[in-house]
Amino acid sequence: MMLRSFSRQSLLLQFAALIGALLVLGTIALVTMRNSLGEAQALEHARVTASMVEALGNWSSQYRGVWVLSEPTETSFQVGDFLEHRQARPSAISSGADKASVPVSGTVAITQTGGTFHHKDPSHVQRELSAVVEKMGGVERFRVTSDRVFDLRNTPNRFELTAIEQLRSADPANAEYHEVSGDRLVYAKRLVATASCLACHDTPERSPEAIRNKFTGSQGWGFKEGGFAGIVSVSVPIRGSGAGALFQQMNLAASLAVTATLLTFGALLYWLRANVIHAAQVLKDYAQRILEAKAGEKVTRVDLDIDEHSSRNEMHRLSVAIKALYRALLLAQADRV
Numbered sequence: 223m224m225l226r227s228f229s230r231q232s233l234l235l236q237f238a239a240l241i242g243a244l245l246v247l248g249t250i251a252l253v254t255m256r257n258s259l260g261e262a263q264a265l266e267h268a269r270v271t272a273s274m275v276e277a278l279g280n281w282s283s284q285y286r287g288v289w290v291l292s293e294p295t296e297t298s299f300q301v302g303d304f305l306e307h308r309q310a311r312p313s314a315i316s317s318g319a320d321k322a323s324v325p326v327s328g329t330v331a332i333t334q335t336g337g338t339f340h341h342k343d344p345s346h347v348q349r350e351l352s353a354v355v356e357k358m359g360g361v362e363r364f365r366v367t368s369d370r371v372f373d374l375r376n377t378p379n380r381f382e383l384t385a386i387e388q389l390r391s392a393d394p395a396n397a398e399y400h401e402v403s404g405d406r407l408v409y410a411k412r413l414v415a416t417a418s419c420l421a422c423h424d425t426p427e428r429s430p431e432a433i434r435n436k437f438t439g440s441q442g443w444g445f446k447e448g449g450f451a452g453i454v455s456v457s458v459p460i461r462g463s464g465a466g467a468l469f470q471q472m473n474l475a476a477s478l479a480v481t482a483t484l485l486t487f488g489a490l491l492y493w494l495r496a497n498v499i500h501a502a503q504v505l506k507d508y509a510q511r512i513l514e515a516k517a518g519e520k521v522t523r524v525d526l527d528i529d530e531h532s533s534r535n536e537m538h539r540l541s542v543a544i545k546a547l548y549r550a551l552l553l554a555q556a557d558r559v
C-alpha cells in the first residue's frame with residue numbers, strides 16, 4: 223500500500239526521496255567507517271603506549287628501582303616523589319679507603335661532594351613519565367594499578383577493576399582488555415610478575431625495609447613469579463569520532479570529492495527533469511491536444527528530436543508511437559466521412 227502510494231507520487235519527488243535516502247545512508251556509512259577506523263587506530267596507540275610503560279617498569283625493576291642523586295650545589299634540583307633517601311656526607315679526611323672507592327678514573331667520589339640519593343621504585347618512574355608526557359602536551363594517559371595496592375593513589379577505578387577481573391586469569395598471550403569511554407579508548411594490559419618484581423612485591427619480610435615500613439598493612443605484596451602483577455592502564459583519544467569531526471578533518475581533496483558527489487546528485491535530478499519528466503509532460507500535452515481537436519482540425523506535431531525514428535531513447539519512441547496513433551485516428555476519421 224505504502225509502495226503504491228509512493229509510486230503514484232511525481233517521478234521527481236520519488237527520485238529526490240531515493241537520492242536523499244542514499245545521501246543520508248552514505249553519510250552514516252562513512253561516519254561509522256571513520257569511527258571504527260578511529261577506534262582501531264586508538265587501540266594500536268594504546269597497545270604501543272602500554273608496551274612502553276611496561277618496558278620502562280621492567281627496566282627500572284631490574285635495578286630495584288633507580289637512585290637519583292641531588293648534589294648540594296644543585297639548588298634548583300627537584301627530586302619529586304621517592305621511597306627513601308640516603309645521605310652522603312663529604313668526608314674531611316681523604317683517606318686511602320676513600321680513594322679506593324672512586325669508581326672510574328676521572329669521576330669525583332661522592333665523599334668529596336656530598337649529596338643525597340633518592341630511591342624511586344618502578345611505579346614512581348612510570349608515574350613521572352606520565353607527568354612528563356602530559357607536560358609535553360601528549361594525549362595519552364597511563365599508570366600501573368592492581369586490586370591489591372601498596373599506594374592508595376594507585377587504587378583502581380571502575381574500568382580498571384573490570385579489566386583486572388577479566389585479565390587476572392587471562393591467557394598471557396592475549397592479555398588485554400579495552401572499552402570506549404566517551405571520546406577516549408581505555409585499555410588495560412596484564413602485567414606478569416618477573417623475578418625482579420619479587421624483590422619488593424613478594425612478602426613484607428623479603429622486601430626492602432623502606433617499603434615494609436612505608437606500606438605496613440597494605441596489600442601490595444603476594445606476587446608469584448609468572449603470575450598476575452596488576453595492569454598497565456592506558457587512556458587515549460579516539461580521533462575523528464562523530465560526524466562533526468569527519469567534516470572538520472576533511473582536507474581540500476576530500477572537500478572537492480564531496481562537492482563533486484553532491485554536484486553529481488544535482489546533475490542526476492536535472493537530467494531526470496529534463497529528459498524524462500519534461501518529455502513526458504510534452505507528450506501528455508500533445509496527446510491531450512489530439513483528443514480535444516475538432517474533426518478536420520490539424521494538431522501541430524511535436525518532435526522531441528529531429529530524428530526520433532532512429533533514436534533509442536524510450537521517450538522519443540513513445541513520441542513516434544503517439545504520432546502513429548494520431549495518423550491512424552485521422553485515417554479512421556477520413557474513412558467515416
Ligand code: HEC
Nearest residue numbers: 283286287343345366367371372373376419422442451452
Ligand atoms: C624497588 C621495589 C619495587 C620493585 C622492584 C617493583 N615494585 Fe611495584 N611498586 C613498588 C612500590 C613501592 C609501589 C607503590 C609506590 C607508588 O606507586 O607510589 C609499587 C606499585 C606497583 C603497582 C601499583 C599498585 C600498588 O601496589 O600500588 C604495580 C601494578 C606494580 N608495582 C607492579 C610491579 C611489577 C610488575 C614489577 C616488576 C616488573 C614491580 N612492580 C617491581 C615497589 C617495587
